[in-house]
Amino acid sequence: MREEIARLFDLTGRTALVTGARSGLGQAMALALAAAGADISGLGSSPMPETRKLIEEAGRGFCEIQCDLALLDDADEVVCGAAHELGPVDILVNCAGIIRRAEIGQLAIETWDEVLDVNLRSLFLLSQAAARHMVAYQRPGRIINIASLLSFQGGIRVAAYTAAKHGVAGLTRAMANELAPAGITVNAIAPGYMATANTLALRDDPVRSREILGRIPIGRWGVPQDIATAILFLASPASSYVTGTVVTVDGGWLAR
Template sequence: MTDLSAFSLEGKRIAVTGANTGIGQGIAVAIARAGGAVVGIGRSSMDETQRLVEAQGVAFEAEKVDISDTKAAVKLLQEIMAKRPLDGLVNNAGIIRRADAINFTEEDWDEVMNVNLKSLFFLSQAYGKACIEAGRRGRMVNIASLLSFQGGIRVPSYTASKHGVLGLTRLLANEWAAKGVNVNAIAPGYIETNNTEALRNDPARSKAILERIPAGRWGVPDDIGDAAVFLLAPASNYMHGAVIPVDGGWLAR
């Protein structure tokens, strides 16, 4: 019989960046269903996420910061951990810019890389350092992408950043696995979020995408949330540097 406690987050306190909507919200609510308290970190209102999390009978803390401001984001995370240790960190916050490679601007490149890769690394560094110095076990889940494996179209900075997320996941796992910090990643497929709204509103692109997905549907944030709970829970104790595609079978085609 499966020991369900291996999938429980009861008594745990998990931080999730970009928890206001989409995948971040789905992860926050899934953590709450598993019994974990949630600290939402981001620049937008998280009132809806707070209501959904608290409806599960656990606490939600909303912490406002612009993730693209790396120093401010790291300072906030350190303040959060000083109040009470974090049992896990989910690096979910991400943005996307779309344009042909020959027209892509330096501004769009920098904005995406600052949020998706630079801040992700330095938040990870701050979290890992706190866990290692305190001798505490830690869990970190990075949100990668199908474009950690593929090139995509018209999203050069996003593709580069998500390749980087996968590389950093593996590097940090190599350095921290023996020190009690699990670092893994999830590679979402095509999920119904703000980032994919342009694709879903393009009938030709949406049709082409759906035709390739064996599951025959777009994913929803809960699909990612449940995978994140697994990587945050004791059930994944021996997983380090892994990336779990949650893509409806896209990469299997």
């Protein structure tokens, strides 16, 4: 039985393309996938020597793809480049994202476009390219998107981010419907309030930080490692009958 359970979560021989793998949630998910046996292509806008070091120390292959997702035009080239280095891509994790805070009346259209381009447009283009790639290689695939609590709520001063994350949840379901016949599952993870660069302003604000912690039943900010079990489940053979879902990892925030 123990061996059978281990096989359900074994990613040996699989290759994962993880965006935003330089730090935070993306790095934690890349490391979790590597620990389960996957080789990792890390995509980011700047070098990620720490991620490379940690994954290679785990005995897995790593290649780095530098790309500004706000300017992504040829997603097929990105996916093919990852496959050239490590083999066909079996798992795509769309984690990269940015957040910009402004009142509705002061939100510049350039800021709106930047957030939507990184958080939603690039996610669609990479998912589209990865799906074509998986079908061409006749490999069952996993696409895992990073949604947010703001896929369900409105938030304050984050209209562009909220719109993008609502879009991520809807797109996850739409892709799941179309790609299931090809053996590709599409799911999302909605992290709660995590201690990452995106939440630094909130954590540094004593009033907002206290308000947020007061609503989280578990009573603490999440850490990137809290996402590890969710990503392993959705990337592994164990989740072959799970698609179109948004899994919340939020310390109980939405239950409150």
